[in-house]
Amino acid sequence: MAGLLLLCLVYWWLDNLAHEIFGTAMFMILIRHIYQNRSWFRNLARGSYGVRRTVIVAFHVALAVNMIVLLVTSLAISQSLFAKLPLPDSATLSELHWFSAYWVIRAVGCHLGLHWPRIRAIINAAFNLPPATVLQTRLLLLLAAILFVIGFASLSTLDIATKLSFRLSPNFWDFSTSVTPFFVRWVGVMALPAIATHCVVNIAGRRRASSRNSRA
Numbered sequence: 280m281a282g283l284l285l286l287c288l289v290y291w292w293l294d295n296l297a298h299e300i301f302g303t304a305m306f307m308i309l310i311r312h313i314y315q316n317r318s319w320f321r322n323l324a325r326g327s328y329g330v331r332r333t334v335i336v337a338f339h340v341a342l343a344v345n346m347i348v349l350l351v352t353s354l355a356i357s358q359s360l361f362a363k364l365p366l367p368d369s370a371t372l373s374e375l376h377w378f379s380a381y382w383v384i385r386a387v388g389c390h391l392g393l394h395w396p397r398i399r400a401i402i403n404a405a406f407n408l409p410p411a412t413v414l415q416t417r418l419l420l421l422l423a424a425i426l427f428v429i430g431f432a433s434l435s436t437l438d439i440a441t442k443l444s445f446r447l448s449p450n451f452w453d454f455s456t457s458v459t460p461f462f463v464r465w466v467g468v469m470a471l472p473a474i475a476t477h478c479v480v481n482i483a484g485r486r487r488a489s490s491r492n493s494r495a
């Protein structure tokens with residue numbers, strides 16, 4: 280899904296039909312993803328809400344709203360796959376579409392950072408790797424540091440501040456010159472909130488554990 284999101288950003292390289300196919304594929308997988316995690320939604324009304332749970336649930340609500348705005352505007356402004364749907368189309372809806380798209384990329388970054396231990400376990404199981412060795416942890420730290428530097432440097436290259444602030448960015452990537460650096464930079468930009476969220480979750484977890492130990 281994260282890969283398809285990034286593929287959606289090459290609108291001016293592969294054009295509208297490819298863009299709508301990538302976006303539709305992402306939404307189809309998202310439906311399956313939400314269905315797979317349905318027990319999480321069912322459990323929302325159960326148990327008590329401390330600070331940690333409130334923040335995580337509030338974040339997921341924001342992510343869901345962000346995705347719904349992206350989905351509704353996608354259907355409304357479609358020029359290929361859903362063009363025949365009787366939905367109103369306007370310049371404002373287009374603006375809302377790309378504005379929500381850039382925020383979705385940030386939010387998905389946070390979401391991935393939040394679920395990093397699960398992602399790591401899934402990758403290890405898929406490639407039959409031993410569970411978290413010291414070498415693997417060090418290599419991942421190095422990768423995170425490289426992605427952080429690339430993401431930070433790309434904030435201005437890709438004009439992220441303007442794109443996230445509902446203003447029209449004059450920044451268009453010249454795909455006739457290069458394609459791979461475009462993806463590398465966007466992966467870095469998505470990695471920034473992922474790394475930040477992962478660090479915050481780790482620090483909060485350690486504080487909770489040490490306050491539990493000092494009480495015991």
Ligand code: HEM
Nearest residue numbers: 280281284312316319339340342343346387390394397398
């Ligand atoms: C491109 C978008 C998304 C990506 C790449 C993504 C990725 C992931 C990953 C890797 C996990 C952890 C592994 C797993 O449990 O399956 C996860 C869990 C989850 N995701 Fe997403 N997700 C996306 C969008 C969403 C959206 C829009 C929602 C709606 C709120 C959502 C809700 C959840 C929930 C509820 C969980 C389980 C949380 C838990 O068990 O603590 N995801 N997601």
Ligand code: HEM
Nearest residue numbers: 284287288290299302303305353354356357358373377380
């Ligand atoms: C069903 C799925 C989707 C459809 C039908 C769709 C449709 C469209 C259309 C018709 C445009 C052109 C708007 C215009 O002329 O102003 C557009 C632009 C755009 N879409 Fe989507 N979209 C979909 C999914 C997505 C997703 C998942 C993303 C997430 C990254 C996304 C990001 C963008 C962006 C950033 C632009 C602006 C391109 C630019 O001007 O640089 N779209 N989309």
